[in-house]
Amino acid sequence: MPDSTTLAELTAIALKFRAERDWQQFHNPKDVALSMSLEVAELIEIMQWRNGGELQKHLMAERDHVGQELSDILGWVLLLAHDLQIDLPAAFVAKMKQNAEKYPVEKAKGIAKKYTEL
Amino acid sequence: MPDSTTLAELTAIALKFRAERDWQQFHNPKDVALSMSLEVAELIEIMQWRNGGELQKHLMAERDHVGQELSDILGWVLLLAHDLQIDLPAAFVAKMKQNAEKYPVEKAKGIAKKYTEL
Amino acid sequence: MPDSTTLAELTAIALKFRAERDWQQFHNPKDVALSMSLEVAELIEIMQWRNGGELQKHLMAERDHVGQELSDILGWVLLLAHDLQIDLPAAFVAKMKQNAEKYPVEKAKGIAKKYTEL
Amino acid sequence: MPDSTTLAELTAIALKFRAERDWQQFHNPKDVALSMSLEVAELIEIMQWRNGGELQKHLMAERDHVGQELSDILGWVLLLAHDLQIDLPAAFVAKMKQNAEKYPVEKAKGIAKKYTEL
Numbered sequence: 240m241p242d243s244t245t246l247a248e249l250t251a252i253a254l255k256f257r258a259e260r261d262w263q264q265f266h267n268p269k270d271v272a273l274s275m276s277l278e279v280a281e282l283i284e285i286m287q288w289r290n291g292g293e294l295q296k297h298l299m300a301e302r303d304h305v306g307q308e309l310s311d312i313l314g315w316v317l318l319l320a321h322d323l324q325i326d327l328p329a330a331f332v333a334k335m336k337q338n339a340e341k342y343p344v345e346k347a348k349g350i351a352k353k354y355t356e357l
Numbered sequence: 358m359p360d361s362t363t364l365a366e367l368t369a370i371a372l373k374f375r376a377e378r379d380w381q382q383f384h385n386p387k388d389v390a391l392s393m394s395l396e397v398a399e400l401i402e403i404m405q406w407r408n409g410g411e412l413q414k415h416l417m418a419e420r421d422h423v424g425q426e427l428s429d430i431l432g433w434v435l436l437l438a439h440d441l442q443i444d445l446p447a448a449f450v451a452k453m454k455q456n457a458e459k460y461p462v463e464k465a466k467g468i469a470k471k472y473t474e475l
Numbered sequence: 476m477p478d479s480t481t482l483a484e485l486t487a488i489a490l491k492f493r494a495e496r497d498w499q500q501f502h503n504p505k506d507v508a509l510s511m512s513l514e515v516a517e518l519i520e521i522m523q524w525r526n527g528g529e530l531q532k533h534l535m536a537e538r539d540h541v542g543q544e545l546s547d548i549l550g551w552v553l554l555l556a557h558d559l560q561i562d563l564p565a566a567f568v569a570k571m572k573q574n575a576e577k578y579p580v581e582k583a584k585g586i587a588k589k590y591t592e593l
Numbered sequence: 594m595p596d597s598t599t600l601a602e603l604t605a606i607a608l609k610f611r612a613e614r615d616w617q618q619f620h621n622p623k624d625v626a627l628s629m630s631l632e633v634a635e636l637i638e639i640m641q642w643r644n645g646g647e648l649q650k651h652l653m654a655e656r657d658h659v660g661q662e663l664s665d666i667l668g669w670v671l672l673l674a675h676d677l678q679i680d681l682p683a684a685f686v687a688k689m690k691q692n693a694e695k696y697p698v699e700k701a702k703g704i705a706k707k708y709t710e711l
Binding site: 383385388391392394395398401402404405406408 | 619621624627628630631634637638640641642644
């Protein structure tokens with residue numbers, strides 16, 4: 240897929256997959272969010288007990304596996320946004336603006352603190 | 358943002374935000390994955406103790422909030438894919454193909470079971 | 476084990492298991508907390524896509540499995556408390572008192588809301 | 594509380610707290626497991642962006658806070674075990690035996706790998 244893949248195209252793929260299996264009936268928002276958290280757990284499991292250079296090396300070796308888990312997470316994000324009629328690109332841009340206000344460059348530069356502690 | 362927003366565009370926004378704050382130094386993969394899990398928790402918290410019609414109604418009322426959490430999750434997905442040089446659209450399409458093989462329509466239609474139990 | 480099993484006894488079992496395998500070296504707090512979250516994910520996975528009476532029935536059938544996951548979670552809780560020299564029974568009693576103040580009976584009775592919304 | 598506090602005593606405290614507030618009606622197993630995962634997220638948040646010596650120091654300074662989150666997690670573990678009529682001390686001892694078989698000392702000593710990879 241080219242770099243120009245849109246969120247709408249990926250959402251369409253996920254929706255087609257779901258429709259073919261008639262799975263929307265199971266996709267209440269809570270189970271969808273739960274399923275998302277299970278995929279994040281699978282991503283984290285790849286990193287369990289590894290740190291620093293060893294972790295980095297392991298992740299590069301497991302890049303396909305990591306890509307699979309990130310795809311599963313992304314799939315649930317796209318489906319939940321679709322089901323709740325959320326315009327995800329618009330929400331994303333709005334949230335980044337909000338983050339920029341919470342973390343102004345002059346205060347947050349080089350500092351890993353929550354905005355409430357800046 | 359139009360429906361034609363690409364993953365590359367959203368990734369560029371997240372990278373610019375990070376570069377301006379010089380935050381890449383903190384973004385080791387484990388803390389990034391952890392942060393993703395914290396955002397999923399914030400999404401789930403919106404649904405805590407609510408179910409059925411009440412949950413659906415609450416989520417529609419909280420749609421902006423849900424969109425913010427989904428955006429935060431998506432942001433971490435995009436950054437981690439970028440940092441590990443993963444072509445996320447390609448990975449997504451490949452994973453959906455793999456899922457389609459694990460869950461063939463004739464076996465999985467209308468059934469919410471893990472592929473190992475089908 | 477009788478009902479009179481103490482937290483100290485269970486902690487001792489977990490510590491002995493760890494010492495025999497020389498695993499304390501891997502148990503930095505972040506990976507321990509991560510591992511705890513992975514066990515919670517395994518617990519949640521038992522409940523995925525099931526709700527209401529079907530979920531209840533499934534959990535009773537899977538009681539041994541649920542007990543295993545709860546035990547794994549408990550094990551990490553006990554080890555982390557031990558490693559950080561936290562007196563968990565004392566902390567528990569103190570936290571329940573704090574919760575009682577945050578959720579006074581006359582305000583919270585029969586209401587599933589966060590204390591900030593009561 | 595002395596070191597001799599039993600799981601049964603802590604469970605009794607949690608049950609009394611719940612009964613006084615008439616909250617059992619909300620405690621379906623899925624929302625209980627979800628709530629447990631939210632408390633684990635709060636624990637993990639204390640560790641976000643910190644590592645090594647800095648993390649260790651921060652956790653010692655935040656020991657009360659950590660104890661509160663561990664207590665909340667423990668509370669949900671005890672309540673779920675109670676609600677599903679699971680004898681948690683017995684389950685714990687059984688699971689540790691199972692773990693000992695999955696990870697025999699001679700194979701697992703000093704090695705942080707999943708049993709399937711040993």
